[in-house]
Amino acid sequence: MSAATVEISGLSISFGSGVRQINAVKDVTLAVADGEAFGLVGESGSGKSTVLNAVAGLVDRYSGTIRVAGEAVTPKRSLAQRRLVQMVFQDPYGSLHPRQTVDKALSDPAVIHGLDGIGARVERVLADVGLKPEHRFRYPHELSGGQRQRVAIARALILEPRILLLDEPTSALDVSVQAEVLNLLRRLRIEHGFTSIMVSHNLAVVSYMCDRIAVMNRGRVLETGTGDALAKGQFVHAYSRQLFRASSGYDRSLLGDLWQDAAER
Amino acid sequence: MSEPVLEIRNLRIAFPTLRGSLEVVRGLDLTLGRERLGIVGESGSGKSLTGRAIMGLVPPPGRVSVDRMSFMGEDISRLAPADFVRLRGRRISMVLQDPKFSLNPVMKVGRQIEETYHLHVGGGRRQAYARTLEVLAAVKIRDPEAVYHLYPHQLSGGMGQRVMIAMMLIPEPQLLIADEPTSALDVTIQLQVLAILEDLVRERGMSLIFISHDLGLVASFCDRVLIMYAGKVVESCLASELDRVQHPYARGLLSSVPRLGDDRPELPTLERDAEWAQ
Structure with missing residues (x-):
């Protein structure tokens, strides 16, 4: 495996101050290799x-260091640094401007970054994510949820980032739409060779999509292992095992531990 | 059957x-x-x-x-x-998806449950209060008296959903x-x-x-x-x-x-x- 594309060390992030301070991320250290699919x-x-937002440069204050493609980055980034890292958000209904056409949503990033041949790029990226040319001049409300998420992915890809945050x-x-989008993301990663970091609460989805996975709880990374190990339930930390069992469907026997846990919180 | x-x-x-x-x-x-x-x-x-x-x-x-x-x-x-x-x-009762949108944000959850009691069972305030604590305990809320005085935004998602279920239980639906x-x-x-x-x-x-x-x-x-x-x-x-x-x-x-x-x-x-x- 080649050198790490994203290197996070000693990252701590807190919001608010005084008694209301919330320590959202505590001393997180991670390294994601070039071309790897990493999951949180x-x-x-x-x-x-919050870790993902920090990598994207969307968190203003943090302690620790984040290195992207070998270069230390801060929340204040150059255009070139921003272009390296692109993000796809959860809600395709909220992340697209309702009064902008698909064409506008896709060409704006290209204009900002001063790319040439924008029209051709938009056409290419639409085809890449499995949308038809006629979708180009539609508004978000004319698209289904799956199509909107494809637009959001296209908007990230049009800048040809090296790192895609999901x-x-x-x-x-x-x-059924989830299956289409997951297939698309897998295919795009093979074709474009970008590095990806995916955040999800769904263990099955993450283990299906990612080479390596870190389990987080209350701001800390508990352990990191391969997607395979997670799927086989080979993670060792008590919390990871609990998460694994709870993800396998309704199982009453797990309950005793959980109430215990709830009492401690 | x-x-x-x-x-x-x-x-x-x-x-x-x-x-x-x-x-x-x-x-x-x-x-x-x-x-x-x-x-x-x-x-x-x-x-x-x-x-x-x-x-x-x-x-x-x-x-x-x-x-x-x-x-x-x-x-x-x-x-x-x-x-x-x-x-x-x-x-017949119904529990909806998101407690954030189904509870009244400016009313203590205990009072909201009591309201259900008054509507469906009647009875006095003291009975309503006692019954409210009872149903909160029935949904495994540890400290019903404290939770009674909380507002919906102070509850976690799981607790909010349990409060919703508690509210449904007051009239004992079939x-x-x-x-x-x-x-x-x-x-x-x-x-x-x-x-x-x-x-x-x-x-x-x-x-x-x-x-x-x-x-x-x-x-x-x-x-x-x-x-x-x-x-x-x-x-x-x-x-x-x-x-x-x-x-x-x-x-x-x-x-x-x-x-x-x-x-x-x-x-x-x-x-x-x-x-x-x-």
Whole structure:
């Protein structure tokens, strides 16, 4: 495996101050190799999305260092640095401007970054994500949820990023549409060779999509292992095992531990 | 089996559109005993509207027509809205998806539960308070007296959903309709909420209609499952036999979900057949 494309060390992020301070991320250290598909799993409030936002440059204050493609980055980034890292958000209904056409949504990033041949790029990227030329001049409300998420993926890809960040990309979609989007993401990764970091609460989705996975809980990374190991339940930390069993369907026997846990929180 | 708790024959729900009337539930039959029945389908399949129709809560301009709808032997298909009040909340209750949008944000949760008590049971304030603490304890809230004084924004998602269920329990309904009650919750919290529902079904002999898009969850939690597509039930089976369903839509839905340890190079996607909707 080649050198790490994303290197996070000692990352801590807190919001608010004084008694209301929330330590969302505590001393997280991760390295994602070039071309790797990396996954972050955890429950709500575990800090997984905050880590992703920090990599994207969307968190203003943090301690620790983030290196992207070998270069240390800060929240204040150059255009070139921003182009390297692109993100797809969870909610395809909220992340597209309702009064902008698909064409506008896709060409704006290209204009900002001063790319040439924008029309051709838009056509190419639409075809890449499996949309038809006629979708180009539609508004988001004229598209289905799956199509909107394809537009969001296209918007990230038009800049040809080296790193694609995926924040729960399919959790707002029906399962049959989820399958289409997951297939698309897998195919694009093979064709374009980008590195991806995917955040999800769905263990099955993450283990299907990712080479390596980190389990997060209450701001910390508990352990990191291969997607295979996660799927086979070979993670060792008690919390990861609990998450694994709870993800396998309704199982009453797990309950005793959980109430215990709830009492401690 | 004894007399069914709920029986529905040929339920149809239609909404007028510019291009004529659009039928979103098209001839649904359902017989429910003392059991946990799962209704599974994708968005737009009509599963939520079916739940709402049983409660008499289909929003206008939707029109409901049904050949027969009986609850505990009583015909409720021609019930006037004023008469529905006698049933709704008292004998048939509903838990919705997101407690954030279903609770009053500017009222303590304890008072909201008491309000339900006053409406359905009557009684004095002291009794209402005692009963409120009781139902909060029944949904495994550790410190009911403290939670009584909290506002909805101070609750976590799982706690909010438990408060909602507690509220439904006040009148001791015979039928609970839960519309995606756990899809906004983390998996471990989801498990706790489901266990509470299971206890209620078992201990109080309540019937449950569990509406969800999550096949795996329904298969492991419910006794029986209906799979809906385009406003129709395309397949009905025991939950334990869900992996042996026949209908191509049901099969497609099952196989499109990645499972733990999945090594298929590509997930099969649903090829929708126009014939399924006929």
